[in-house]
């Protein structure tokens with residue numbers, strides 16, 4: 001699942017509680033909803049707090065990690081993550097490792113933020129903070145906050161169980177990307193969100209510009225309420241540590257077997273799929289790409305297949321350009337810009353991930369590679 005970086009950060013209200021336990025905020029939300037945008041906002045805030053951040057990876061090629069501000073140092077990766085099963089064990093290890101770090105006289109961090117993968121049910125991640133004794137003794141789940149993409153969420157609530165679970169499970173909902181829809185649409189979305197989760201306050205946002213004290217240090221995680229939604233929350237039926245098989249997990253494993261076939265339950269770079277028709281395709285190339293060819297290819301691809309492409313992102317080595325080209329897409333909405341220069345000793349390579357339905361991997365790979373300069 002993730003990468004950890006101990007970047008300094010965040011809001012004044014969010015520090016170790018009176019109990020001495022470190023507060024943990026879990027960020028959830030469907031692919032492309034704005035989780036990383038919020039995380040970067042937190043990490044660049046002016047508050048003098050020190051945050052440990054645990055983020056997802058899409059797969060072995062590690063894009064997300066590079067998109068988090070300040071993630072250059074002290075990065076600790078776990079890429080094998082299917083949140084519904086293996087990750088809980090990994091998360092316990094990471095959190096325990098974090099808790100062993102010290103600043104003089106106090107823990108190394110004021111709080112921990114976990115960004116879950118966009119295809120995840122946040123339940124098992126939240127569970128981690130209640131089932132492992134060591135973790136339970138030292139941390140306190142502060143809130144599960146769901147980011148929602150105002151433009152795309154209605155379709156996702158129709159077709160994705162994970163999207164519904166993320167909303168239903170949240171203590172707070174950030175209705176993001178309000179710039180992309182009308183007031184009327186916003187009201188329709190809010191009514192739908194409230195029907196799924198009547199208790200969580202909904203905050204509208206653009207570029208995740210919520211006041212940080214609405215996200216951090218809010219003491220919002222309500223175990224009693226969550227236990228009503230999911231009675232097995234603190235007492236998983238198959239109890240084995242780090243590997244909870246609840247009714248959801250069993251269901252998902254079935255799909256994984258379908259998707260991965262012979263991968264021996266190893267969720268590799270391609271197959272991190274929780275819904276049987278969704279798959280992630282990771283592409284990479286160690287030669288520079290022609291910037292114009294690449295942009296034209298991406299535009300055409302999103303134009304033709306944007307309906308099926310839930311999410312795409314990548315870091316591209318463009319020939320003749322010292323800076324890396326970073327692109328992001330959610331369906332047909334594409335953003336790209338040239339970001340920091342490649343380091344002198346850094347491996348220069350192009351990486352991209354496409355997550356969607358009915359994607360033709362061979363075709364994508366051929367199109368990508370044809371952009372080589």
Ligand SMILES: Nc1nc2c(ncn2[C@@H]2O[C@H](COP(=O)(O)OP(=O)(O)OP(=O)(O)O)[C@@H](O)[C@H]2O)c(=O)[nH]1
Pocket residue numbers: 029030031032033034035036037038064117118147176177178179180205206207208311328329330335
């Ligand atoms: N128009 C618009 N775009 C936004 C807003 N917030 C984020 N974005 C863009 O939406 C895309 C996805 O944002 P991220 O923050 O990477 O989303 P994410 O939830 O971390 O995505 P995954 O990690 O892939 O699940 C990026 O291109 C953002 O720049 C917003 O309020 N309005």
